[in-house]
Amino acid sequence: MKQATKLIHAGNAVDAGATPSLTTPIYETSTFVFDSVADVIKYQEGTLNGYLYSRYENPTVVAVEQKLAAVDGAEVSLLFSSGMAAISTALLTLLKSGDEIICCSAIYGGTFHIIEDLLPRLGITRRFISIEALSNVGSSIGPKTKIVWFESPINPTLRCVDVRGVTAACRKAGVLSAMDNTFASAINQPVLSMGLDLSMQSCTKYLNGHSDVTGGVLSGSQALMAPIAKTRRLLGGVMDPQPAFALGRGMKTMPLRVAQHNANALEVAQFLERHRSIHRVYYPGLASHPDHGIAARQMSGFGGVVTIDVKGGQDAAFRAFDKLKVVKRAASLGGVESICSLPILTSQYGLTDEELVKAGVSKGMIRISIGLEDAGDLINDLDQALT
Numbered sequence: 001m002k003q004a005t006k007l008i009h010a011g012n013a014v015d016a017g018a019t020p021s022l023t024t025p026i027y028e029t030s031t032f033v034f035d036s037v038a039d040v041i042k043y044q045e046g047t048l049n050g051y052l053y054s055r056y057e058n059p060t061v062v063a064v065e066q067k068l069a070a071v072d073g074a075e076v077s078l079l080f081s082s083g084m085a086a087i088s089t090a091l092l093t094l095l096k097s098g099d100e101i102i103c104c105s106a107i108y109g110g111t112f113h114i115i116e117d118l119l120p121r122l123g124i125t126r127r128f129i130s131i132e133a134l135s136n137v138g139s140s141i142g143p144k145t146k147i148v149w150f151e152s153p154i155n156p157t158l159r160c161v162d163v164r165g166v167t168a169a170c171r172k173a174g175v176l177s178a179m180d181n182t183f184a185s186a187i188n189q190p191v192l193s194m195g196l197d198l199s200m201q202s203c204t205k206y207l208n209g210h211s212d213v214t215g216g217v218l219s220g221s222q223a224l225m226a227p228i229a230k231t232r233r234l235l236g237g238v239m240d241p242q243p244a245f246a247l248g249r250g251m252k253t254m255p256l257r258v259a260q261h262n263a264n265a266l267e268v269a270q271f272l273e274r275h276r277s278i279h280r281v282y283y284p285g286l287a288s289h290p291d292h293g294i295a296a297r298q299m300s301g302f303g304g305v306v307t308i309d310v311k312g313g314q315d316a317a318f319r320a321f322d323k324l325k326v327v328k329r330a331a332s333l334g335g336v337e338s339i340c341s342l343p344i345l346t347s348q349y350g351l352t353d354e355e356l357v358k359a360g361v362s363k364g365m366i367r368i369s370i371g372l373e374d375a376g377d378l379i380n381d382l383d384q385a386l387t
């Protein structure tokens, strides 16, 4: 079946109980009832298909995990209360003292701080490498390397990494490849089919798509996910049934939403590229983007995030930011509403001038998550703010 069909029907059979419903109900319960001691024993031995406690498993959450697994093309998907809960649970499961993680230096700030500040306290070493070095990652992998972690497209410049190249090098060296696919989503970029071992997405963004849920998902093989499921029980970062229901509902329209995000973003990016107040537009769907070739090979759509560098630097960017009316000033991305943020005040906050240059980030940058409003209205709003 195609993605659109899977997103609507996968997982719905989890609740085929006494009152069969078309949609999966919200099992708003922390615990489940057993008929007898014999059933408890059967559950513990794995011969009774039931539920014990919602921190372990909950039918509403399991239903959405099955939808996610179908869309990601994974044997197993696991839901978490945030993207950060997913990332930390994965890394704390797959790494132990003495191991090394190789990570692209351009990654989400939260992930960076887990790897830079938290993992070394547990005796796990890290090596940050550039986007360029990632394309030849085999030469960075050493005897202690266990995981290579990367993103594509990368915030806020939307640089792209050759996913198949990185995963092939990891496989050859016998290390795990793990990737944060939040910006593209599995609809635009089905990374597990490109040889990736572990896919992570913040469900807070395109998967839910309505800016009203915080969540994260990890997807991979049964063998890889089984120990992660055990750690999730211990750390307790599982998603609650109520947000899981909202996420599952949002996912049913995901192919339509993502297609429109792609189309709106391309139209807006093309307009902005011609605007007299703009120094540069960063969007992987534009031929002018340095990684357009890589993006075109591995993405079926280029996503909804467009970054602009405004002529006149920080002052001009701040002025335009304050003048936007339809596009709201807010962090995050992937919702139906267009929102924008200033990288120097969010993802790159506190970096020195030298560090900003290294990250390819300028003080005149505005990152825009293009929503599902009429593209013409968005263009008019951006035009008046920039002019």
Ligand SMILES: Cc1ncc(COP(=O)(O)O)c(C=O)c1O
Binding pocket: 082, 083, 084, 085, 108, 110, 151, 155, 180, 182, 183, 202, 203, 204, 214, 215, 216, 332
């Ligand atoms: C690329 C990326 N990865 C991970 C996260 C963390 O996800 P969450 O905020 O759901 O914990 C974010 C959040 O903005 C993100 O942009």
